[in-house]
Amino acid sequence: MVTKTNEELIVEKHVNLLHAGFKARAEREFEPSPAMGDFRWTEQLILSTYYQAEHGRPPENGLEYRVGRSEGGFDVLDFKFLDEAAWTPEDVDIDLSIPLNKRGVGREIEIPIPIYGGGMSFGSISEQVMVSRARAAQEWGTFMSTGEGGYPLALLPYKDHVITQVATGMFGVREETIRNARIVEFKYAQGAKPGLGGHLLGDKSTAAVAALRESVPWVSLFSPFPFHSVYSVEDHRKHVDWIKMTNPEALVSVKVSTPTDVDMVAVGSYYAGANIVHLDGSYGGTGAAPEIAKKNIAMPIEFAVPKVHKYLESENIRDEITVMASGGVRTAYDVAKAIALGADGVVMGTAELVSMGCTRCSNCERGQGCTFGLTTTDPLLSQFIEPDWGAQRISNLYASYALQLKDILRKLGLKNIRELRGRKDLLRYIGKGKSAS
Amino acid sequence: MTKKETYHRYHIATKPAPEIEKWPPRFNVTVGRVGLAKNLIKEIFHFGLGERREVVLSRPCIYGVFSGPVGGFAPRPQECVGCLRCTTEYPDYVKVEPNPARQQLGDSYFTFNHVNTISVESLDGSIPVKGAGYRGKFGGEGWDGMWTDMSEIVRPTRDGIHGRESISTIADIGYSPAFLQFDTNGQVLGETPNSLSIPLPMLFDLSAPAFKNNIFIKGAAKAAAEVGTLIILPVDVIKRLGLTGEHIVPLLKKGDESKLDSLVDFRLVTLSEWDAQLYAAIRQTLPDALVSLQINAVSDELTEIVEAGIHVFQWVSSFHGRDPQGSFILDSIRKLHTFFVEAGIREEVTLLGSGGMIAAEHIPKALLVGLDAVALDTPLVVAVQGKFDGECESREMSRFTFPQKLTADWAAQRIINLAAAWRDQLLEISGAMGIRETRRLRGEMGRAMFMADLEAAAFEGIDGYGD
Numbered sequence: 001m002v003t004k005t006n007e008e009l010i011v012e013k014h015v016n017l018l019h020a021g022f023k024a025r026a027e028r029e030f031e032p033s034p035a036m037g038d039f040r041w042t043e044q045l046i047l048s049t050y051y052q053a054e055h056g057r058p059p060e061n062g063l064e065y066r067v068g069r070s071e072g073g074f075d076v077l078d079f080k081f082l083d084e085a086a087w088t089p090e091d092v093d094i095d096l097s098i099p100l101n102k103r104g105v106g107r108e109i110e111i112p113i114p115i116y117g118g119g120m121s122f123g124s125i126s127e128q129v130m131v132s133r134a135r136a137a138q139e140w141g142t143f144m145s146t147g148e149g150g151y152p153l154a155l156l157p158y159k160d161h162v163i164t165q166v167a168t169g170m171f172g173v174r175e176e177t178i179r180n181a182r183i184v185e186f187k188y189a190q191g192a193k194p195g196l197g198g199h200l201l202g203d204k205s206t207a208a209v210a211a212l213r214e215s216v217p218w219v220s221l222f223s224p225f226p227f228h229s230v231y232s233v234e235d236h237r238k239h240v241d242w243i244k245m246t247n248p249e250a251l252v253s254v255k256v257s258t259p260t261d262v263d264m265v266a267v268g269s270y271y272a273g274a275n276i277v278h279l280d281g282s283y284g285g286t287g288a289a290p291e292i293a294k295k296n297i298a299m300p301i302e303f304a305v306p307k308v309h310k311y312l313e314s315e316n317i318r319d320e321i322t323v324m325a326s327g328g329v330r331t332a333y334d335v336a337k338a339i340a341l342g343a344d345g346v347v348m349g350t351a352e353l354v355s356m357g358c359t360r361c362s363n364c365e366r367g368q369g370c371t372f373g374l375t376t377t378d379p380l381l382s383q384f385i386e387p388d389w390g391a392q393r394i395s396n397l398y399a400s401y402a403l404q405l406k407d408i409l410r411k412l413g414l415k416n417i418r419e420l421r422g423r424k425d426l427l428r429y430i431g432k433g434k435s436a437s
Numbered sequence: 438m439t440k441k442e443t444y445h446r447y448h449i450a451t452k453p454a455p456e457i458e459k460w461p462p463r464f465n466v467t468v469g470r471v472g473l474a475k476n477l478i479k480e481i482f483h484f485g486l487g488e489r490r491e492v493v494l495s496r497p498c499i500y501g502v503f504s505g506p507v508g509g510f511a512p513r514p515q516e517c518v519g520c521l522r523c524t525t526e527y528p529d530y531v532k533v534e535p536n537p538a539r540q541q542l543g544d545s546y547f548t549f550n551h552v553n554t555i556s557v558e559s560l561d562g563s564i565p566v567k568g569a570g571y572r573g574k575f576g577g578e579g580w581d582g583m584w585t586d587m588s589e590i591v592r593p594t595r596d597g598i599h600g601r602e603s604i605s606t607i608a609d610i611g612y613s614p615a616f617l618q619f620d621t622n623g624q625v626l627g628e629t630p631n632s633l634s635i636p637l638p639m640l641f642d643l644s645a646p647a648f649k650n651n652i653f654i655k656g657a658a659k660a661a662a663e664v665g666t667l668i669i670l671p672v673d674v675i676k677r678l679g680l681t682g683e684h685i686v687p688l689l690k691k692g693d694e695s696k697l698d699s700l701v702d703f704r705l706v707t708l709s710e711w712d713a714q715l716y717a718a719i720r721q722t723l724p725d726a727l728v729s730l731q732i733n734a735v736s737d738e739l740t741e742i743v744e745a746g747i748h749v750f751q752w753v754s755s756f757h758g759r760d761p762q763g764s765f766i767l768d769s770i771r772k773l774h775t776f777f778v779e780a781g782i783r784e785e786v787t788l789l790g791s792g793g794m795i796a797a798e799h800i801p802k803a804l805l806v807g808l809d810a811v812a813l814d815t816p817l818v819v820a821v822q823g824k825f826d827g828e829c830e831s832r833e834m835s836r837f838t839f840p841q842k843l844t845a846d847w848a849a850q851r852i853i854n855l856a857a858a859w860r861d862q863l864l865e866i867s868g869a870m871g872i873r874e875t876r877r878l879r880g881e882m883g884r885a886m887f888m889a890d891l892e893a894a895a896f897e898g899i900d901g902y903g904d
Contacts, residue, residue, distance in 0.1 A: 009484065010495045014526065017497070021525035030528040035464060035519050035535055038572035072575020072888075080900060188589050192570050195587035195869025199566060225868070226589065259587045260886055282584065285570040291554065292564070292862045294571040296798040297869050298587050303891040328570065341895070350570060361520040364568020368499050371522040375568060381499070429902035 011383045018372065018384065022357055026050035028061050039070045040283065041350070041360045045330060052400035053355035053393035058332075066333040071432045073283075073302035074334045078428045081411040088413055094406040095416045098345045100183065100251055101275045102320050107249050109182060111142040113402055114345030114417050115335060117352060117394075118280075118326050119165045119187060119255070121149030123200050123209035123221075124287030124364070125353075125375050126382035132390025133352060134158035139395050145185055145347075148198050148223065150212035151177035163253065166243070168197050169223030171213035178246045183276070185253040186239060188226060191284035191327035194257035194298040197223035199288040203367030206377045237272040244273070251275040253324070257297075258282060258304035263311035270312070270321045278347060279304050281327025285350035287375055288365035301327045302341065309342025309422050332404035342422045355397040356390050446603060447636045449664050449857035451562030454850040458822050458840040460556070461538035464517040466502055468509045472530025497526040544825045546757040551795050552819050558797070558858035559820035559851040564865070565858075579758065579765045580799050582888035583806075588871040604867050605874035606860055608638035608810040610667075610705065610787045611727045612748035631727060631748075632787075633704050637860045638804060638875055641668040641852070642751075642791040642812035644688040644707065644731075645832035650823075650839050651678060656848025657817050658685065663849065664856045669707055669751075669812060672696050688731075691715060697722040705729060707751065711742055720746070729789065733760045735769075735776050743782055751789040752808075756815050757830040758793015766793045767806055774807025774880050783880070792832070795819075797862035804878040805885040820855040821848040 004012070024030060026047045037043035048065035052058060058065045067075045088094065100109045117133050124147060131154050133144040138161045145163040146155065150172020155162050164181035166173050168188075178184055189195060200209070202220040210217040230236050240252050253276035254269040256262065262279065269277045281301025282294070305325050312318040325338045326347035335346050354360065357372040364375035373384030409417060412426055420426070480493045496503040501516040502523070503509045514536070523531045542552040550573075557565045576582045611632025618626040641661050643654055654674060661668035661684045670680065672687040676699060683704050689696065690709040697718055700706070705727045706719055719728055729749035730742060739750070752773055758766040770790055777783040791812035794803055803811050815829065822840050829835035867875055870884055878884070896902040 006489065006491045009489070009492045013480075013492060013495065014497060017526035018522070021528055024528060025525065033521060033524055033533065035524075035533045036521055039574045040570070040572055070573075070575040071577075072892075075575065077896075077899070189587065195871075196865060201566070256589050257587055259589060260883070265589050283571045283575075286568060288566050288568050290564050290566050290862065290865055292798050292865060293869070295573060295581075296583075296802070297585050297866060299584050299886050299891055300575065303895040306895045357525070358569075359521045359525070360569050360572070361518060362567045362569040362572065363518050363520055365566055366568075369568060371497070371499050371520045424896075424899050428900045429896055429904075431901070 015384055022050045023054055036359055040068050042068050046354055049354040053397045056396035056399035057403055058400055066331050073300050074337050076430055077337050078430050080426055080428050082413050086413050088410040088415055092415055094409050096405055100322050102322055115348055116142045117144030118347040118349035119145035119147035120349055121147030122152050122212055123149040123204055126377055127152050127154050128382050128385040128387050129374055131387040134162055135391035136394035137161040140398050168225055168227050175246050181250055183251045183253055184243045185255055187255045189257035191257050191280035191282050192286035193289035193293040195225055196293055197225035201288055201365050209377055233268045240273040253278050255280055258299045262304045263307050266308045267315055270317050276322045276324055278324045284327030301325050305341040305343045332401040336405055336408045339420045340423050340427050352394050355393045451854045451857045453561045454847055457842045461536050462515040463539050464514055464519050465534045465536045466512040466514040466517050467532040468512050469530030470510055473509045497523045544828045547795050547815055555816055555819045559855040562854035562857035564861050576888040579767050580802055583802050584886040585801055585866055586884040587869040604864050606637045607634050609634050610749055612785055636665045638810035640666050640812040642814050644669040644671055647832055647835040652843045652845050653821055653839055653848055655845040657852055659849035660852035663853055694718040735772050740780050749787045754792030755830045756792055770808055771806045797859040800863050801866040805881055807880045809879055817852055820851045
């Protein structure tokens with residue numbers, strides 16, 4: 001008989017308690033916690049995400065799982081569902097798939113749900129969390145992104161579902177990691193800190209993190225902004241060419257933030273050869289960002305998506321580029337609203353972390369900051385997330401989203417998620433202080 | 438003289454200035470002792486003690502809330518960061534709740550979140566950096582309904598705040614003619630420039646009657662001198678405290694002519710209201726000093742006042758940012774800026790503003806809508822751990838309570854730290870926009886985004902919007 005070490009027993013003790021706690025809270029066995037949640041991610045949204053991660057379906061115990069209390073954006077929009085007689089019949093299979101390459105040349109990639117996982121780097125999150133995300137992406141036939149911290153070898157078994165991110169710090173960017181990927185993502189900017197470059201504070205830059213990033217351990221890493229090699233749209237084109245030369249089969253995604261001229265940025269990306277323009281709105285998640293940047297720089301995604309959609313349409317190129325939206329997409333209803341506003345699909349990150357126990361306490365920037373083992377590289381804490389368990393939680397969340405998206409489409413009389421794109425006429429503005437249905 | 442000897446890059450010397458008065462912790466932590474005791478017994482039976490003692494005593498907190506001598510029996514709420522792991526693991530006997538005493542700091546406008554932020558900034562001058570995304574309401578009134586722009590690719594400040602090109606935060610106060618005319622001997626004809634520069638677009642304004650604490654005022658004056666900015670104070674306070682130096686800006690009111698004799702070496706003098714007689718007396722006593730005028734309304738009289746020689750205006754709102762007509766300062770600044778633009782004399786005036794600007798982001802936003810510099814008031818109170826006595830909107834009637842151990846040196850360092858943190862955040866915002874000098878932000882409305890405009894464009898055509 002193998003005797004467990006104290007460390008193993010400590011991990012086991014806390015993991016068991018945490019898992020029981022997530023379940024019990026989501027089942028509403030305890031009083032609400034007034035310290036949990038905020039206007040965007042309310043306590044009920046957090047707990048309903050736990051519930052979905054547990055059961056693979058939306059809660060039926062009264063927990064709100066569709067909107068927060070931010071009094072704007074997605075939270076003041078609702079769908080104009082049809083009378084039941086006009087719903088799409090139950091026997092019609094609703095199609096949630098979207099293409100990621102609409103250019104008509106190059107590799108065709110279709111994902112069965114209009115969602116993939118956003119960039120979260122090794123260093124900002126643990127390797128266990130990265131593997132959890134990659135396994136869930138593989139199970140659903142979709143993708144997750146490495147973020148800008150390099151490509152851990154543990155992701156290689158899932159490489160067909162891993163997007164390699166090339167960001168301004170170029171941490172761990174190598175020809176072979178570019179060649180690993182079916183999609184390569186340029187991160188020009190991030191919604192939570194637009195115009196500032198990535199932040200990884202010193203005590204999260206462990207020896208393992210630093211090795212992958214080809215940097216010095218325990219030194220804060222502030223990525224420059226913007227790319228040193230891109231001074232113009234022409235340079236951007238050369239950037240895309242660099243990827244295409246290294247990996248001719250790869251699709252190229254361009255992740256940008258949402259400045260006032262985001263529509264022109266999207267058009268520029270199209271002409272530079274991008275397959276996907278990924279708009280990251282200002283209310284997105286982050287491992288660390290100046291508080292001032294989160295609220296005040298660049299516009300929320302709810303405003304950027306229709307602007308870009310409209311402009312691409314006016315340029316007659318809307319059907320040649322995939323628009324993915326991120327930055328504050330929290331629920332299946334947010335996914336559908338983003339698409340109705342003009343996106344093809346969405347990129348999610350925070351919701352995945354919440355499915356694995358994140359309480360949105362905002363301490364991710366610290367070395368040991370995340371006591372739940374998510375946004376940490378602490379050797380003990382990171383053991384709290386066992387990749388099989390994490391992957392199942394994310395997978396269950398996606399299953400719940402898929403159920404809800406199909407339900408939304410059915411009630412709108414649609415058969416295909418692509419039919420929802422840009423259908424603002426199916427939305428209703430409900431204003432502040434009222435509840436979306 | 439070498440370049441190295443002459444080159445001076447502006448820098449604010451911060452150093453830690455820990456709190457001198459304990460503020461209530463952010464969270465209350467309650468542990469049911471019976472529940473904890475039962476759990477301990479259960480775990481002792483399960484794991485045993487001896488070599489498994491470490492397992493039994495392993496706590497659901499890495500911040501030290503349960504790391505006192507008796508662990509969870511006497512939790513230390515001041516260490517709590519609200520991660521809620523303890524309540525997740527032990528929901529039946531551990532509770533973490535926001536502390537109402539903490540939430541009462543500030544008032545309805547200067548919320549406890551603003552207080553929390555300033556308490557971090559004034560501690561050591563650092564920029565608050567946190568994980569996770571934005572947690573607040575989507576937009577809102579006033580400053581919250583405004584976003585600043587950023588540049589994806591093309592930008593002059595290639596490396597932002599971390600790079601080789603510095604971003605200038607200098608603000609000019611005063612007047613420069615659009616061009617100079619010279620006679621045949623090369624002598625300047627007509628008007629010559631009369632302006633002063635401060636290294637950051639922030640002044641301190643303690644001219645309101647509500648500011649009464651002498652130690653606080655001395656500390657703020659010292660901080661103004663050290664960061665190289667200005668502090669506006671009533672002339673009586675200056676005399677009473679014996680304050681001197683070019684950083685002091687006396688505020689004079691009608692009938693203060695007799696006090697002018699004691700004023701020397703002041704670069705800027707402020708009038709609380711327009712008074713031609715007082716202005717003439719100032720011109721006679723202090724011919725080289727710039728004169729500014731505090732205003733809270735826009736009228737055609739302002740152009741006449743410019744013609745009379747005033748080129749600096751300070752918009753003064755209540756501490757909640759409201760003018761007597763009820764307008765918010767953001768709208769008032771836009772109106773004031775637009776007034777001078779339309780009058781064709783915006784380049785001839787400097788616009789300052791105070792009241793209702795209580796967070797680092799309000800500085801660039803105020804510049805974008807038209808100010809040249811911001812005069813800070815209540816944030817200085819909070820920086821030195823001053824507490825608001827009820828609602829503090831009135832510049833006359835508001836009451837603040839300061840720590841008993843307050844010293845001018847400590848207060849100065851806290852305010853210096855705050856100024857450094859806010860300047861650094863101004864650099865962040867400017868860098869994100871690709872702006873190389875913050876003077877260029879003035880009235881750059883194209884780099885501002887307003888919720889009303891964005892929402893109208895995005896939600897146009899959605900059923901119910903605009904009804």
